[in-house]
Amino acid sequence: MEIFLQQLINGLTLGAIYGLIAIGYTMVFGVIGMVNFAHGDVFMLSTFIALIIFLLLTQLLGLDSISVDLIIVLAAAMAITGLWNFMIERIAYRRLRSSFRLAPLISSIGMSIFLSNFVALAQGPRNKAVPSVLDDVFKLTRGHGYDVTLSLKQILIVAAAVLLLYALWYVVEKTPLGRAQRACEQDQGMAALLGVDVDRTVSATFVIGAMLAAAAGVLYMLYYGVVNPNDGFIVGVKAFTAAVLGGIGSLPGAVLGGLLIGLVETFWAAYFSSDYKDVAAFSVLAITLIFLPRGLFGRAEVEKV
């Protein structure tokens, strides 16, 4: 029971991170129907940006207050990663939007290769251990031989994720930008005819996706304490798996899918073997799709012949 509870906490934390990244996939897919393969590497880039800004603040500027540091790191990483994704969309995807479906996918695979090698080149290909902060751990149970713990980082991750998801919900549901996004999702041509600036909406979608990925990147860096230029691929694939599992295009689906993938992975690693945790996550995806081909919350696509 204690182990179960502990893994539940760990899984939800991991799932919150996956969920934040999955939203980037699902939003971009919803608005322009494209699988943005480079999104995982944008996330990886943000972990490095966050690490450098964190080191800048603590080592060069000597800001000792961890909470102030983290807020600045979060804001700066989100802004800079947003700018990166804005430019990536401009350079690699915008011209291909009206092209056939595989073209932007290949372009994003190329972008993904570029980003991971760019970061490896700029920062070195090896693991970087992040100085550990916020190491407080609360014990939830005592005396049963195995103490269930909840770390401050885990609380922070879940709280930050909830806050960001609320902000996202507000943007999508209550602002003109969100309305434009939903309009583009339904029918881009019609939206353009009615005066929605499609280019700007797509750019905004990419920026929002990157900002959430950057938030996930900051949290990931804090939680795992290690960043690596090759992290982007596997985390990205799992987040994409989460998006597909939840029904690609659906925002609550992406969050739920992220949580599920996080839980499956941690439970598998805890009860079976950590070597095969990726296999477990992917198998869940395959099984879900066999029985629910549109994912959990995906809309059935009406096809016309």
Add this chain to the structure above:
Amino acid sequence: MGSKRLNILKSAGLAALIMSGLAFPIVAYHADMDLTRGLFLESRWPLVFALIAGTFVLSLLSSFLRAWRRSKQAATVPAKTARTVSKRALRLISFAGIGALMAFPLACVFTLGPAGSLKWIDNYGIQILIYVMLGWGLNIVVGLAGLLDLGYVAFYAVGAYGYALLSTDLGWPFWICLPICGLIAAVFGIALGFPVLRLRGDYLAIVTLAFGEIIRVVALNWTALTNGDAGISRIPRITFFGIPFSKGEDGFAAHFGLPFLPIERTVFLYYLILALALLTNFITMRLRHLPLGRAWEALREDEIACRALGIDTVAAKLSAFAIGAFIAGIAGAFFSVRQGFVSPSSFGFIESATILSIVVLGGAGSQWGIVLAAILIIGGSEFLRELDVLQEYFGYTFDPTQYRMLLVGLGMVAMMNWRPRGLVAARQPSLFLKRPKPVATELIAEGRG
């Protein structure tokens, strides 16, 4: 005129500003590790300024170039005509191309000598032909049947491990293993095909990608069978239908009264992969004229219409996966006999992405386009290996292999922006009423899609 110049300056300034934003933390500082101090930062501001200045100048130049080109274009409006190649010309090109491929290793040996030609035949010739074969195999799945497969390398891995295990554990000869590896891979293809029968488009893509990763993770972790990360080494080398390429009495050279040269094995491997690739091409071309091939093309264009017409989509999909996998399995067996060593690191997602980009750049469905794309992508990335020479100028810390993949990635983006429909964008149906109607990609190009 003055405001125009100002605008150009403004946009260049904006580009430089954006560049400084992009470069700020990730290029400006290098987080280095140190045993005593842990992570510390090292600033690289001169590099950042160089980047910003470079962006500014490039942006200025491109603006001027665009303005100049626009003024020229206004004078003469170029007529856009589609270039088509007649069937006879295509056949002629094909024969000339195959002739050139046959003559390539001999020409290399005679002009560069046995030692100098090794690099050209092995790194360029064989490497490119493997990818041509894989491209043609994936083309059946993606180009003909329209099933997006992001995990194609899994079957390649199955074939490679198949030969490695059969030859080292059971001692089976290559020529028996070759078809068996293909069949094993085909079984895997069907095994993947069954669960994904109902999936389409991007859902299919992600499941195939996951499948590719599962195969790699299993190869990495099932140490008892695959020896894990260390891989399987000392795989028996290729033989000339049973005669080994060795120096001794019973070797290939002695048998045929030739002087012994190590290049002979490489040349034989070259012809072997050429034959396998041509066989793949032949099978594909014939399949396109069979009911099965036509069912694939119909499936690619419209699955629902296909089902309404009573085409067995299950059989069509499974056979596309199986035949595609069979070809990858054969290529994998060839890979492992050529390398003499297999490890999971050869079968990462990057390989699937490379093969897919060859197919797409080749203009999904076009056989010659795939050859051109393979030469461009694989030949190009092999050529970038020669950047080693630059190490002499930039010193030890300069690692050219990282620039290689960086440029490959940028190249993929650039090529997609330059020719999104691929090099040879002729995807005409093999069967038509009266005259071939343009299919999907061309419709989109004409703005009708």
